[in-house]
Amino acid sequence: MSIDDGTGEALAALGDRVVASARPGEQIEVVAVRSVETSVRTWNGEVESFASATVDGVGVRVVVDRRQGFAHAGSHEPSVVAETLAEARDNAAFGTPDEHLGVAVPDGVAAAELDLWRPELAAVAPERKIDLAMELERAVLAGDRRIRGVESADYTDSLSVGAVVTTSGIRSVDRDSGCCLSVFSLAADGAETQTGFGFSVGRSLDDLDVQRAAGDAVERAVRLLGARKPATMRTTVVFDPWVTAQFLGLVGATVSGEAAVTNRSLFAGRLGEQVASPLLSLTDDPTDPAAFGAGPCDGEGLATRRNELIEEGVMRRFLHNSYTARRSGAASTGSAVRGYASVPGVGAMALAAVPGDRSPAEVIGAVADGVVVQEVSGLHSGVNLVSGDFSTGAEGLRIRGGELAEPVREFTVASTLQRMLLDVVALGNDLTWLPMTAAGVTLAVADVTVSGE
């Protein structure tokens, strides 16, 4: 399987051919992607599955007479691409005219030079990938006598190339590589079982840290042994970086220009106002190569850029793609996000809070009575981004007198997103990039409801 020469030139040329066939008055945008992926799953010292594949996709957006149509297909075969263009054209007749629709227009911002591509990943022998997953499983099993097994140990990697070409003169190409080791662990004490996980991600194998992934998986499971349901109380919670990253991802969705123009954002009309604690400053910067979501171009082919969203608690900016920017009388912030199978949406790619100056232990030490939350569940079912209602299942450890105390499980943490942002009382100095759209950091939030017994 090949990924061309890794330059994306073949994908851009595919886009060129489609765009060249535009009829008078027609705007066309083509997004073409190819990724070469491997996934290895091991369990109990054996390879459970080994899969490898090349995945292709193409999406064509047509805007004509201020109407938009879209079609996509999982192939680059010329006849498929032609059919996709024809479908997109046909579909455009059914949209409602909207003067703000259109492909992105070059805005003169230069794409950052980011080194996200490690072609040597393609040459790694399958045996080496299998060994890494098996090594991870062994390391978890050896980590503590109370570990009774793993659900699986996984190695995955991908080399991805994408291109966006438009009739307005955009011709962007980006590429990146990534690999990930992950494991779900089981700890047992008598009839009781607790679970944990650990992972390590990087651009190439050199970045992977088996011992760290295994250590996290062991610690997270073992320290929950003996966990009980806590009493219901109003208290301070300390999110560990993994949980904070998920929380910030939700905050990022509330500053989307899509939510703003449809009046769904919690912060619509509040630019310049204090919406969060002065301790909180939040940026989205996909040009930071350390970010998992780093990339030089957005989903419409414009350069990504650093966007300040919240500065010392003051709402500074909404994120925009070219459509929401036109509707708002603003400029695109290079924040179009999409897969090949959808039109561009708006979203953060690399959110990070400005870290504090205290270690996680010091943040916890300042909490007389509270709960460290190490895992959450049901964020998709218990958080409403329109009302701001926030309620999530959780597990973690009690804090008593500034010290970690007994483990707790089967409780919820509830407040509203609006209140939680204002109730931030401390950030740790432990900024960590995680495999999602936000970085993690230890974050303390006061006055939330822990619901248990």
Next chain:
Amino acid sequence: MSSAMPDAELLDAALHAALRTGGDFAEVFVEDRRNSRASFDDGRVEELVSGRLRGAGVRVRSGESIGFAHTTDLSAAGLTGAARDAAAAARAGGGQQAAASLSRSEAPRPNEVAVLPGAVAKADKVGLLGAAEEAARAEGAAVFQVACGYGDSRRRILVANSDGLLSGDEQVKTFFSVSVDAAGDGGKQSGRETVGHTVGFELFERVDVADLARTAARRALRKLEAVPAPSGTMPVVIGPGGGGVLFHEACGHGLEADHIHKDMSVFAGRIGERVASPMVTLVDDGTMPGEWGCYGIDDEGRPAQRNVLIADGVLVDYMWDRLRADRDGRDASSGNGRRQSYQHLPMVRMTNTFIGNGDSDPDDIVADTSRGVYVAHLGGGQVNTATGDFVFGMTEAYLIEDGRLTAPIREGNLIGNGPEALMAIDAVADDFAMGSPGTCGKDGQGVPVGDGTPTLRVQRLTVGGTAA
């Protein structure tokens, strides 16, 4: 682009190529899916989208290892190439099984599809959207935003394996959703309603999208008056249709044989034991005509089955795919081997999961609850099968005070432990209904599932609100 599926000769050649270097089992899964969706938001039709996904996945089992590869090239060269890649990935660890010659078997048809999506004018699909929006806005001036979506898919699959199985299926699904946002003095609230069935466009002969829109709008409007949800542990009554999500999370996932095999489930080793209230008989049924999770054959070629999992509170069986059934020496899977697409390996998955009627009157169940929460409509959920802890969201719920529904409450999650919640069910009514169409996510793959229940009460669940 061609719509032809590979013939038996091509599939046979691919299976032979897959086992040429050894192996115990080989399978070719071919899929050709077309879908369309139309979205309406902010007062306008945003766009109509057409999609096409076509390709084949080849799986080779050698000892305990699975090799897998997939391709969009359905020619002889493409299929045998994928077969060789899958064989190499399985590392030819052992096994010298030869491929049996293919013999075509007819898939059962759970229901007829009257109007294929491709036969419907695009204008008719888009036309539903405006009607729904209008109905939602007519519910009140507080409605400030309406989003609706129409979706259909036609999925043709073909499965051939080294046992000689050759079978195909055509799965047509149609879906409609309405989300409404309303604004009041206390902030904004949203309401949603969806319908989805394994049928064609004839769905809209019996479903009026305006009704869906009114239901979604009323949900949002009622919540403008909502009080904060309570916190703490209390009785929870779940309305008809809604409780299916509870069973899906509280025990459904824990009864999937892959979790059992790895000792990742609180239900492992408990066949024959009392695991639930005697009022509970839990069934997973892929044959329910027209339901969201139904099909003729699963994605391993096995006809859908009706499987009783819990009978009168006693655990009687798990759900199986081909791999787990083989390992445990069963004759066949339970018809639960499913995959998101040809690009994925099949896994044990639920279909339509439900419990049947009890004999209580639903009004009596509420009247008999002095203080608690009534959940009329649920969002999704999540479970940790190893600990049994699960959550599910309440998107329309009310306080129960002195046996009566009182104030609507704001959204939030409920949390419980599967085995404890199943034992704590102390009332089941006689008003069975299926719930909303769902997408069940497992290990990164989403598949359509249905669920259903009558009104029921769980004596103790923890409600994740903020009020004392």
